[in-house]
Amino acid sequence: MRSYLDFEKPVAELEAKVEELRALGENRDAVSISDDITRLENKASDALRDLYAKLTPWQKTLVARHPQRPHFIDYCSGLITEFTPLAGDRKFAEDEAIVGGFGRFRGQAVCVMGQEKGFNTETRIRHNFGMARPEGYRKAVRLMELADRFGLPVICFVDTAGAYPGIEAEERGQAEAIARSTEMQLSLGVPNVSVVIGEGGSGGAIAIATANKVLMLEHAIYSVISPEGAASILWRDSARAQDAATNMKITAQDLRRLGIIDGIVGEPMGGAHRDPKAAIASTGNAIEEALLDLGNMGPSELRDHRAEKFLNIGRKL
Structure with missing residues (x-):
């Protein structure tokens, strides 16, 4: 049964x-x-069509969080064949908020990973609503090290409200784990492409989105903090989340104009949740094009390209 948002x-x-x-x-x-x-x-x-042609940033936030929007597992099953998941960070535990492994993307061997939010109460609890703990990011580092060793491109799907903020996560080095994952992405000698498919929240997102090519779905969001969190800090009132969403420039269109992302993947009319198969196919085409653009670069060129990309963001802003 289709679920409708208030503005729909x-x-x-x-x-x-x-x-x-x-x-x-x-x-x-x-x-x-x-x-x-x-x-x-x-x-x-x-x-x-008229409604989705003029969505406000807050409405896009609601679409990005739609419960029927396709998740990482959907993209993985739709785009990756022979997928073999790997578990654990070889230090503490397995964190199912980040799912990752190896498979083939349109015939090419790749490393693929992403945050998985879950679809119902049971899976949401198991995947911790897509909010990874330190061991999740250390697992991501382990996978990327393997990919780098064997010369395999890395594809990441970003969909998280942010890294898990619990006390135990901080005790186990949450900030350090995010920093190590970001550092690993910057040092990769293989092409890496990240796609924000829903929410791209804070360090939890950037830890697997420091890529040569960063793409966003048309109605996804990408921000340093959630609109509710920003409103609570700036105005001491989370009810002003709509104002925060507008001022933070969190939409794909704003971020493309500012040079934060490299491309926008169009969604079916009414959002990816109305036609998941079409959304997944469009995303696959965009990833394939991005990998082709990076295919002729050597390891040092890829590192320089990635570093220059992120340094240019600061210069432009």
Whole structure:
């Protein structure tokens, strides 16, 4: 069953009427109402198109967090064949907030990883809502070291509200683990591409998004802190999250203009959650194009390209 966001209520009402008419049409004695169904479908489609053409940053935040939006596991199963997951950081424990391993992307052997939020209560608890602990980032480092050793490109999918802020995570060196993962990405001698598929929150995101190419889905967000967190700090009022979202420039369109990201992956009309297969296919095409752009670079060129990319962000701003 499709879940609608608050601002989608006009579309929800139209689509509900369409379903009612379809149910009536299944009655053999009912008068043909196909024309009415078509008219309402077109009206709903136009309303959806108009609505998503002018989303506010806060509305994009809600779309990025949509519970039916495809997650890392969906992208992995849709784009990666022969996927073999690896577990554990070889230091403390396994952290299922970050899932990673090796497989083939359109025939090419790759290392792939990403944050997984989970789909229901059981999986969300198991994956800790996509908020990794230090061992998750140390696992990411272990995977990237293996990829670098065997000359395999690294593909990362970013979808997290941020790194886990619990006391035990801080005791085990959360900040150091994030820094090591970021450092590892900067030192890779193989191409790496990161895609923000939902939320890209704080250091939890940058730890696996320090890539040669950083892409974002059209309605994803990427920020140093959540809008609610920023509002609590700036105005002591989390209810002003909409103001924070607008001022923080967290949308793909703003970040592309500022040079923070390298490209935007278009989503199906109404967001990736309305047609996950199309969204996954478009993302795969964008990743393939990015890897082709980087394919002729040697290890030192890739490191220089990556370093220059992030240094240029500071220079431009």
